[in-house]
Amino acid sequence: MLAIRGKIAKRRKKHLFLFGGIGFFILFVIVVIPMLISLFVFLAVDSNSGSYSYDIPLFGYQDAIPGPLKQIYEEVGRQYHIPWNILAAVHKIDGDYLNEMKSLFPNDVPFAQVFHEAGAKYGVDPALLKAIAKQESNFNPKELSHAGARGIMQLMPANCQEAGLDPNGDCWDPVKNIHAGAQEIARYLKKYQGNLIFALAAYNAGPARVSGMDDNPRPPEVPPIPETQDYVKKVPMYYEQFKKGMGDGKVDPAKIEEIRKKVESVASKLAEKRKKHEDSSKQGNPTACMVELKKKTVKEVKEGKAGNYGALTCALAEYFSESWSKVAQVEEQAQLYLGSVMLTGSGKPVSFGGRMLWPVQVGGGVHKQGGCVSSPYGQNRGTYYHRGVDISAPMGTPVFAAEAGKVYISKADPISLSDPIGFGWYVGIDHGNGLTTWYGHMPRKSVLVKVGDYVQKGQKIAEVGRNGMTDTQAHLHFEVHINQDRDRIDPTPFIGKGVPCNRSKFDPSYYTHPIYGVNE
Ligand SMILES: [Zn+2]
Structure with a gap:
């Protein structure tokens, strides 16, 4: 916990690639050329089918397969x-x-009895405590992270003190360490009303990064720190394993x-x-x-x-x-x-077995992926994190439904200084199972759908614009939500990475003029 830098430093391996001219040439011939060929094959195949699509990777912790x-x-x-x-x-x-x-998994984990005792005492599922310990230290009572996290549950010195333990003494005692960790996660589960993901994010990154300081709170979110994002996926996966009695794997x-x-x-x-x-x-x-x-x-x-x-x-x-x-x-x-996708405290999985369409498409007849990514998901914008992906494209480029569903939002997001999002006119589509997509900054007059409409995947719903709080260029702000808008997640696994914008070579038609707060 609170050990971001330490853990990352520990896990990263250093790679050093030194290529001389010949080495680089060989690399080019055996790696780059085949890559380019396969890329062209991929593009050719895909443009025949008229759309760009990507496989969605398996997120299913709920149904993680050993x-x-x-x-x-x-x-x-x-x-x-x-x-x-x-x-x-x-x-x-x-x-x-x-x-x-x-x-299949006959062995239980070390200290199994202690996890069960601590779980009973603090009202936490022992399987969850095992999962945290597995991810934190792999059950090593002597684990010390670079950031100073201690023991099986990786308690920071401040956490040890909170639990009345001496960071250099009995905090290293496996039994006391597990009990203190259990107390900590129990506190976060209570704070986030049973939402496992937020509780785990707080355990890993500290509650201030999840929901602000207590005197300056904001709605909770998993901070876009790679380690924490990874943590909130892996621990629930282990949790499911331990719940099934899979022991040490x-x-x-x-x-x-x-x-x-x-x-x-x-x-x-x-x-x-x-x-x-x-x-x-x-x-x-x-x-x-x-x-x-x-x-x-x-x-x-x-x-x-x-x-x-x-x-x-x-x-x-x-x-x-x-x-x-x-x-x-x-x-x-x-x-x-x-x-x-399963990121919910209720443990209810959201299922999406398919692919989404890149929502900005160009070209008549056969469409292909359009625009470029001018701002990725998770970008830190000072007072908030960017929770969608910005796809910049010329004004008027068609916006398509990324997946079939029912339009449940089509309205103007009022512009105010207290609202840093400023979607302008935006549309939300419900794809079922708690999965929704949002499309922002579109000019009102371009919007072709209304609430209650069913749309097909690839149906034009509006056009790229700069409505709302936008940058200098027109763009689509695209979001993927799960758990009925409770969690806004990275759209990349659903629609692909896209092409990053080259700002120095920006197509002038992408530009409007620097303006904030247009509502048209
Ligand atoms: Zn945006």
Whole structure:
């Protein structure tokens, strides 16, 4: 805790690259040229489909898959041409997954009993305390960070003193150290009304960085410090593991082989059944399931909860003895594994299994990614952090819905000196599961949607402008929110990095004139 610099210094490895002329030439030939070629292939493929898209990385701490299992799903999935996430989902839903995980990870952590005692005393889940200890010190009672954080729970001297411990004495006692850490996280959980992420951010970066000083508070946010951002992802991941009884993460090799055989057996059954359903359609004599799927006569398919995998869906239905609710569960879980976001204290995951479109698109007919990034997410602006990405583009460049959804905001953000955001006219789209996107600074007259409208992914909703508190150039301010606008997160994983603006070579059409507070 409070050990930002120390921990970062400790973890960073120093890399030194020294290239002579020849070395650089070799590097260019074997690395840069193939990279350029693959980039062009990527661009060519993508412009054919008319949009730029990116895979969303797995955020799903809620459903974090232990590494050794992920490897099994991937390997077996490749062998049988079945998506790994389907295999993972079947494994989770079909059978006694939790007990299986317990036997896969037989060892509990060091000081396990102390974590349980401290958890009971301060009303904190012992699994959470284990997770913090794992991330902070990997259970090493002698760990000392460069910033001076001490012991298993990495208490700063001030934290030791708060708990009545001597920073150079009994604060190093593992039992007392764990109890003091438990007390600290319990205090933050109370302060942030059970919001785990804010509580963890406070434990890592100090409460002042999360919600200001007590006499000058502001709404809490995870500070855009890389270590803290990493911390609030990793600790919940460990937390989920420890909740499942995964102990120290060491795997029983015999058990892993047992699981591999089980997954292989499931995969071979599914592949066989899939082929039967596939062939039936090819031969013009489709199975009942393929007919039902096409006509959407099954309730779960009609409701969009199943049916995304064609013949494989039918194979799943057969595997689960026509229990379509099980099929729906598997497909939902599979989507969750593909791309999911969970940053909520309630532990409810937000699922988003897909890709978003870069919201500024140029070109007639076939669109492509437009504009450049003039201000990234997380930029420190003195009194606040920039919680979106600014995409600069000429006035009037079309703004597209990054994903399908329902428009739930379309209004002017009133300009005032106390409002540093000043979105101008902005639109919010609800994509379901608590996931929303916001689009700001658009001229009112350009906005094509109203509250209640359903929009398609890639539908034009407005144009780039400079409405509100904008810089010298027109730009779209784009935000991605999860947990129903409670957390504004980095849009990069959803839409990609984009191209940074080269300010010295700025297209003059991007400029308006230096002005703040336009409302047009
Ligand atoms: Zn902005």
